[in-house]
Amino acid sequence: MIRRALQAAVLLDEREAPGDLLFKEQGFALGESVGRALNALLSHQHPDGYWCYELEADCTIPSEYILMMHFMDEIDEDLQPKLAAYIRHHQAEHGGWPLYQGGAFDLSCSVKAYYALKLVGDSADAAHMIRARDAILDEGGAARANVFTRIALALFRQLPWRGVPFIPVEIMLLPRWFLFHLSKVSYWSRTVMVPLLILYSLKAKARNPRNVHIPELFTTPPDKERDYFTVRSSLNRVLLMLERTARLLENFIPAWVRRRALRCAEQWIIARLNGTDGLGAIFPAMVNAHEALALLGYSAEHPYRVMTGEALRRLLVIESDRAYCQPCVSPVWDTALACCAVQETAAAPGADQAGLDWLTTQQLLEEPGDWRERRPSLQGGGWPFQFGNGHYPDLDDTAAVGWAMIRSGLPECRMPIERAAAWICGMQSKSGGFASFDVDNTHYYLNEIPFADHGALLDPPTSDVTARCLLFLKLVDPLRYADAIARGLQFLREQQEEEGCWFGRWGTNYIYGTWSVLAALEIVGERDDAPGMQRAVRWLKRVQRPDGGWGESNDSYADRDLMGAAPRSTAFQTAWALLGLMAAGEAHSEAVQGGIEYLQRTQNADGIWHSDEFTAPGFPRVFYLRYHGYTKYFPLWALARYQRLGNGRTH
Secondary structure: OHHHHHHHHHHHHHHHOOOHHHHHHOOOOHHHHHHHHHHHHHHOOOOOOOOOOOEEOOOHHHHHHHHHHHHHOOOOOOHHHHHHHHHHHOOOOOOOOEOOOOOOEOHHHHHHHHHHHHHHOOOOOOHHHHHHHHHHHHOOEHHHOOHHHHHHHHHOOOOOHHHOOOOOHHHHHOOOOOOOOHHHOOHHHHHHHHHHHHHHHOOOOOOOOOOOOOHHHEOOOHHHOOOOOOOOOHHHHHHHHHHHHHHOOHHHOOHHHHHHHHHHHHHHHHHOOOHHHOHHHOHHHHHHHHHHHHHOOOOOOOHHHHHHHHHHHOOEEEOOOOEEEOOOOOHHHHHHHHHHHHHHHOOOOOOOHHHHHHHHHOOEOOOOOHHHHOOOOOOOOEEOOOOOOOOOOEHHHHHHHHHHHHHHOOHHHHHHHHHHHHHHHHOOOOOOOEOOOOOOEOOHHHHHOHHHOOOOOOEOOEHHHHHHHHHHHHHHOOOOOHHHHHHHHHHHHHHOOOOOOOOOOOOOOHHHHHHHHHHHHHHHOOOOOOHHHHHHHHHHHHOOOOOOOEOOOHHHHOOHHHOOOOOOOEHHHHHHHHHHHHHOOOOOOHHHHHHHHHHHHHOOOOOOOOOOOOOEEEEOOOEEEEEOOHHHHHHHHHHHHHHHHHOOOOO
16 A cells, blocks of 8 residues: 555656756656656565665576585475576587676586586486586596585595695684684684584585486596696795695594584584574575584584575575576665665655665674674674675665665664664775775685685775775765764775776676765865866776667676676666766766666666676675676666756755
């Protein structure tokens, strides 16, 4: 009833908005576009108030789900063929599987996808399997895959344990001052590694009930392979030599030390199991925990095992003919950004309140968290990314939620806002920047250890997260947080690229980073004609595509020459560019008008935009995501902002 009334109010506002005449004279039916997009977004809101769209990754995740079922001998005969259908559907023309649609062949993803399909029952002689195998062998075979893939193969006895880095569970007993300690790596690395230490140290063996093997994926028989590791740098070479030396000492570790370390790892996991939201609320950690608990002797009926199994099942997206597994879920992020988009319309007052009410219930206050190791006296106040992830609140989500709450003007949001601002300020790193989950997580030498061939072991401060934190602090209390804001601004000035843009850690790539920073600079009062602002504006205009939109490929993470470049425009990247330009005072520029025309031209009859682009990195160069919600709220946000500015109203 409330939603229907709000939608009616939106349509009424569309008919009567005085600024519509201006835009219609320019050839726009802007009010209609905004209204249809808003109605669509409101129709997706859950009755409890939140928004939660699907979060899709590459075929690594559904492949690992199949591997997990065969590791545990817990095979869901109804689910398995649907996961396999999804994997087959996403096989690329090059024969293998990419990290994102249209991307290059990825060896590690392809090895896991091939093995998963063979476990399901696909014949090695099937045409699609032959194509995949040829592509894998052309790249050196499965022995050249990344560390996580080789660990999976070792668990299934497809290669010897010497083919993976030495990661004994005794790592749990290392003192904090040691070169390696769990507190020195990111939250995602911690949660993935601890159960993995158990699997490695006990030399876990997959049950593999169908006895499926993949010797055909190796150019050299695995037992004769001598070089599983590629030297990445001189420091990596030294660390690799130390790792090989330490491996020789494993048999001399006293049994009581191993028992103590195993118990420490077990307790660490149990303390963070996180109910049916799962360890770390991320798929790789949840799988490892599920398998490690079984290896430690917990029966299938034990509450912990029941919990870990249910947590994994909750990530599944099951359709009539195929299914995939999400790496995690994003309700807090989706709800915060959807609220901001709704608020920008100013057409349905109060339409955001149900979302904000739900967000208020999700704030983490006194819960234990790993972040407290570095800030033991700091009060909590953050939000997680997922439904539940109490040990790991996210600064980016917290700033986005706080931004939405401030924009709402609701008096009941004042206390959550104050707690959130104090927590964010207390989590500022020495550089002046803000990371996603940790403080000063900048032990960069750790990215050179043999285990870290993915280069994503750490959580350093980034421009996009820093920008949102500064924006929020400025809106809360510019005097109280003046020092934090000044230090953050200096960090952002130092991070600006010579081309004028900013790197985007959590969205692809420089378009996302540049929007994030320009939005913050507007709020902190940076002049439109400031040199940094103008350089960013010139860059955004320079990379605008002929169709009026913007787009950027994930390839820009590997090749700077591809900054802001892509085969085609996308609605949400266009929205980021537009929001950035409007924040810099360019609302009436030709570039912005061209972008608005692109959004209106590509809007579908249902009011939203459709895109299959994976343009958000979990880890740049390693793991990419498709946020299904980005086409629902970002274009609406940009169109509504343009409408408000045209009506003479500002942010």
